[in-house]
Amino acid sequence: MPTKKWLEEHKEDRRKYGRTWRMKMKITVLSHYSLHGFPECVRCGEKDLIVLCLDHIDGGGKKELRKYPSHAWYSKLIKESFPEGYQTLCFNCNARKEFNEDLKREPK
Numbered sequence: 001m002p003t004k005k006w007l008e009e010h011k012e013d014r015r016k017y018g019r020t021w022r023m024k025m026k027i028t029v030l031s032h033y034s035l036h037g038f039p040e041c042v043r044c045g046e047k048d049l050i051v052l053c054l055d056h057i058d059g060g061g062k063k064e065l066r067k068y069p070s071h072a073w074y075s076k077l078i079k080e081s082f083p084e085g086y087q088t089l090c091f092n093c094n095a096r097k098e099f100n101e102d103l104k105r106e107p108k
């Protein structure tokens with residue numbers, strides 16, 4: 001769960017985005033997989049909920065995402081009491097990570 005301080009500081013955002021149970025689930029899950037108890041990219045510190053997403057640390061997120069729509073994935077993680085192996089990233093850091101992983105896979 002996000003910290004009280006974060007919830008207090010993001011009243012406006014939560015009014016804007018927090019109407020739907022999907023967004024509430026996203027905030028809960030991304031908070032858990034961030035470093036400071038609120039949704040934040042673990043690499044660059046980006047806090048904009050719109051660009052934050054959950055990353056599968058060892059890769060394989062795309063496969064999992066294809067299997068589940070993101071909200072179903074979030075609710076699955078909550079039901080499973082937040083298994084390890086995930087982190088919160090922004091789209092930029094996520095794209096950079098994928099790019100670097102693709103480079104590693106390139107044949108030499």
Ligand SMILES: [Zn+2]
Nearest residue numbers: 041044090093
């Ligand atoms: Zn980032």
